[in-house]
Every structure is written in structure tokens, then in C-alpha cells.
Amino acid sequence: MSHADGPARISRPVAVAGEPFQRGILALFAGLVRAQANGPVCDVGCGPGRITAHLRDIGLDVFGVDLSPAMIDVARRDHPGLRFEVGSMNRLDLPDGSLSGLLAWFSLIHVPDDEVPGVLAEFRRVLRPGGVVLLGFQTGNGSRLKTEGYGGHPMNVYVHYRPPARVAAWLAAAGFTVEAELVHHPEPEVEGGFVFAHR
Structure with a gap:
């Protein structure tokens, strides 16, 4: 079921294992964080914790936050040495200016357009x-x-498709400096977008 415009293509996140471009993108993120003091990093919308x-x-001081208690249970079970917490990206239980890095890896896709500016203000x-x-x-658009999530679990959420330029414009409006917009084609008819920015 699609909204009026419909997605430009069917696209989905893919596993990091065997994906050199996504590993490279994450390595670049890690390098940028290390370059500015290598402090704590939050993986927002961490799901089962694989990222x-x-x-x-790859060396970051990282923890995960997800809205779903079931996903946090899976993350804690599969990665017992890591910190995972239930929480919302709309209201992160974190002090002002406490992070060196923040990753939202295919998690902002569940936030409606009209709520994205508030989420990005919280990230900042x-x-x-x-x-x-x-x-x-x-x-896409x-x-x-x-209706189906990790491991075939039923769910009922919308996935929102966006062009990188729109995401970059939202970041700039929230007070970030956008540094790069990337598009990755891991397989035919699959496209992922990535935007790097800093506060």
C-alpha cells in the first residue's frame, strides 16, 4: 500500500557483512568521530543491534537506543557486551552536548515528514x-x-522514502552543516541514501 506518489523503487537496508560500500560508509563515520575527540556515539533506532x-x-564507544522493547531484548541477547536502552528519537534521555556522534541507520524512515524537523533538532x-x-x-518519494519485520515478526509501520537532497535540506534547516550526500545501489532496483553532517 502506497501513498499517492508511491515509492520510486523498492529499496531496503542490507546486511553489513559482504557489503564493502556500507562498511566503508560506516568506517568514514567512525573516522570523523575519532577526529573530533572520539567520545560517545548513539545508534538511534538500533533495532537488533547489528550496526x-x-x-x-571498529573502535567506537557506542550504545543503542530503540523504541521497541522487543528489539532491545534481541539486541541485549545477541550483543551482551553492549549497552542498549528503550527510548524515542523524539526525546532522547541524554544530556545536551553529550555525544560525539549520532547514527540513524534506516530508522528515520519510520518518522513522518512533519515530525522530522523536531527529531533533527533533538539530534542537534x-x-x-x-x-x-x-x-x-x-x-525515493x-x-x-x-507488515513484516526482522525474523518475520508482524509489524504495522510506514516506511517513508526521501531523496537525499530533501534530507540534506532538513539537516541544514536544523542547524547542521551538511558535508556529503551519497547514493548506493547494492543491487538492481535497490537504492540507499546517506547524508553526513556535523553540528
Whole structure:
């Protein structure tokens, strides 16, 4: 089921294992965080924690936050050495300026357009000056209803498709300095967008 415009293509996040471009994007994020003091990093909308664990493995001081208690349970079970908390990206339980980096890896896709500016303002609040943000998302236009999640679990959420230029414009309006917009084609008819910015 799609909204009027419909998505430009069917796209989805893919696993990091065997994906050199996504590993490279995450390595670049890690390098940018290290360049500005290598403080704490939050993986917002961490799901089952696979990206949180990957960032830990490449040297970041990282923890995960997700709205779903079930996803946090999976993350804690699969990655017992990492910190995971239930929380909302609309109101992060974090002090002002407490993070060196923030990652939203295919998680902002579940936030409606009219709520995105508030979420990005919250991201800016918790980042210290110079802090790095990386957003990963499905590209295109419109929305579709997703009824199945990780491991075949039923769900009922919309996935919102956006062009990188729109995401970059939202970041700039929220007070970020946008540094790069990337588009990745991991397979035919699959496209992911990535935008790097800093506070």
C-alpha cells in the first residue's frame, strides 16, 4: 500500500557483512568521530543491534537506543557486551552536548515528514559542537506500509522514502552543516541514501 506518489523503487537496508560500500560508509563515520575527540556515539533506532556491534568492533564507544522493547531484548541477547536502552528519537534521555556522534541507520524512515524537523533538532541538542551525524535511508518519494519485520515478526509501520537532497535540506534547516550526500545501489532496483553532517 502506497501513498499517492508511491515509492520510486523498492529499496531496503542490507546486511553489513559482504557489503564493502556500507562498511566503508560506516568506517568514514567512525573516522570523523575519532577526529573530533572520539567520545560517545548513539545508534538511534538500533533495532537488533547489528550496526551498534559493528561500530564497537571498529573502535567506537557506542550504545543503542530503540523504541521497541522487543528489539532491545534481541539486541541485549545477541550483543551482551553492549549497552542498549528503550527510548524515542523524539526525546532522547541524554544530556545536551553529550555525544560525539549520532547514527540513524534506516530508522528515520519510520518518522513522518512533519515530525522530522523536531527529531533533527533533538539530534542537534545531544551532539556536542563538531559532533557528527550520519543518516541512512531508503531513497525515493512516498510511503508504503511494512507488515513484516526482522525474523518475520508482524509489524504495522510506514516506511517513508526521501531523496537525499530533501534530507540534506532538513539537516541544514536544523542547524547542521551538511558535508556529503551519497547514493548506493547494492543491487538492481535497490537504492540507499546517506547524508553526513556535523553540528
